[in-house]
Amino acid sequence: MRELAGRLAALDPDAGEAVRVIAYFDRLTAERAxxxxxxxxxxxxxxxxxxxxxxxxxxxxxxxxxxxxxxxxxxxxxxxxxxxxxxxxxxxxxx
Structure with missing residues (x-):
């Protein structure tokens, strides 16, 4: 996911940031935060x-x-x- 976010950020910084936000909340959900x-x-x-x-x-x-x-x-x-x-x-x- 980090690699994808990095590649996407190079093409479109806003889209890359959105993927990082999704990954952050996915991680919290997986950890049952x-x-x-x-x-x-x-x-x-x-x-x-x-x-x-x-x-x-x-x-x-x-x-x-x-x-x-x-x-x-x-x-x-x-x-x-x-x-x-x-x-x-x-x-x-x-x-």
Whole structure:
């Protein structure tokens, strides 16, 4: 995968970066990483804070671009704020 990403980056840097991102999350999935690792990884790769808020399960995770987690699981449901981009998720994934 690294060799493919390197070759692709030489032809199209954006496509090469996309392949590296896919490989990163594939590796996390293969290692059965938890939600915190996925959110922190998204924040690091995006260079911006990332958040997962699941009021049904009382989960609230925010990761900073430096990889730090800045808040823990919520004890009470917290509705998502409108100032964060987001996608509602259902049992089968994004709606």
């Amino acid at each position: 938890g939600l915190e690792a996925l959110v922190r990884g998204a924040a690091v790769l995006a260079g911006s804070a990332a958040r997962l808020a699941d009021p049904v399960h009382g989960v609230r995770i925010r990761g900073e671009p430096d990889g730090r987690r800045v808040d823990g699981p919520a004890r009470t449901p917290v509705p998502p704020t409108t100032d964060w981009p987001g996608v509602p998720l259902g049992p089968g994934g994004a709606r």
